[in-house]
Amino acid sequence: MYASLPGIDVYFEDHGAGAPLVLLHGGMQTLDLSFGALMPLLTPHRRVIPIELQGHGRTADPADREVTLANQAGDVVGVLDHLGLARADVLGFSWGGYVALETALRHPDRVDRLVLAAVNTRADGYHAEIHDPEQWATSTRMPSEHDFTAMVGEYERYGISTFEAVNAKLQPIVGAEQNWTPEQLATITAPTLLMIGDHDFVRVDHAVAMQEAIPDAGLAVLPRTKHTKVISRVGLVAPLVEDFLAR
Template identity: 45%
Template sequence: MSIAPTSTGYADVNGLHLYYETYGSGAPLVLLHGGMLTIDLNFASLIPALAQTHTVIGVEMQGHGRTANIDREITYANLATDIVALLDHLGIERAAVLGHSMGGGVALEMAVNHADRVSAIVPISASVSKDGMHPDLLDPSTFETSSIMPTAQDFADFKGAYERLSPHPEQFDAFLMSLSGMDADFAGWTDEQLAGISCPVLIVQGDNDFTTVAHAGVMLAKIPNSTLAVIPGTTHMQVTRRDTILLPVLERFFAAHPGV
């Protein structure tokens, strides 16, 4: 089931013409997609249920979906400042932030360096350091055969959405290169920074994800007030599509933290 957004719009923040959509009503919940994804590709199956209890704000970050790229490095720090500016634009003091992959990194960055703007975070398929990445991600010879990698259909969906929605559809290959540079420069967060996260945290990942289950356990140990949910039989691209498993996990988390 899909639902139409309550509203759509653009916020002019930090040099970006940032696209967003809203759904439902209740406490604000920001959804942040993964690299090369869009609101719809990442969260279509989750939004109808989440919008029953929250004001859901889907965002298409720099260079993704309807938001044009700009001449600025794509980093978790930069993307987090965009989301803070969007909250300012919408008049929202604090929000829960649920992010997948790249979006999960932005959620963590917000909890570390913009703690006063988040009521809770749900980093999905995210890592806090390079050593959390699945070994197949570091070995190009496995990219076409590894069970953790996106499928040919996933890549077709990425490209199709980019060409359909982007203000600059001809820049797809160049944009892929800029995102790969983001991964190469990822430094993660220190133990001290992670220990300083003060909001409730729900860590979610698939058992065959880009992040190893062992690393998710490390995150659980290092981040206070955190809970871990591992979705069985699930790859990186499938985590947010396992709605029959993921939605009850999210519902229990939000119920345990009233007002979030």
């Protein structure tokens, strides 16, 4: 189903009943790729609302609408308004975590609890090899060929946007020297759970620094897990999320 918002129709789904939880997928992914395995474990306990962000899946990338974190945070709030929801828990993975974090900062009155999976706030939060094209190509921390094939396949499946065009718009943001300062993180009012893989391309010590900057935050480090697999380790993730949201 779609929420008709200013300048864009945003695709979302609505499953289950209970306290609402918004899910925001990874960059260049869809709600199915990011959350296909996780959603069935969450819907028995709560209302789950996965959203496909601008330029992803069934949500178009309008030529006259810039891809920004502010715009996409506004889209999250727009979907909540469309559903008549004053507040919700929000879980974001990777790019979706960027949007979730921006939503919590710009619209704190709309976010109850916040889950940030595989998220960094600045460029030096990545391992150094990620900034070296030669090392990047062979790094086991990066998405595999299978991962890229699956992402491109979703763009071909829906045929609304292209992988290359949307990726080019996201890269300046995810590669920015700094998207948020520690001082901004210190203003987050929502209880927060950070999750990261021990083989993520985001440094674990960076996640620790984020945890220390956010007033009410916990950190879970998933063993033997790289960036693209953080949210798919559902045997670990689902209990962590349920325990956190139930507190």
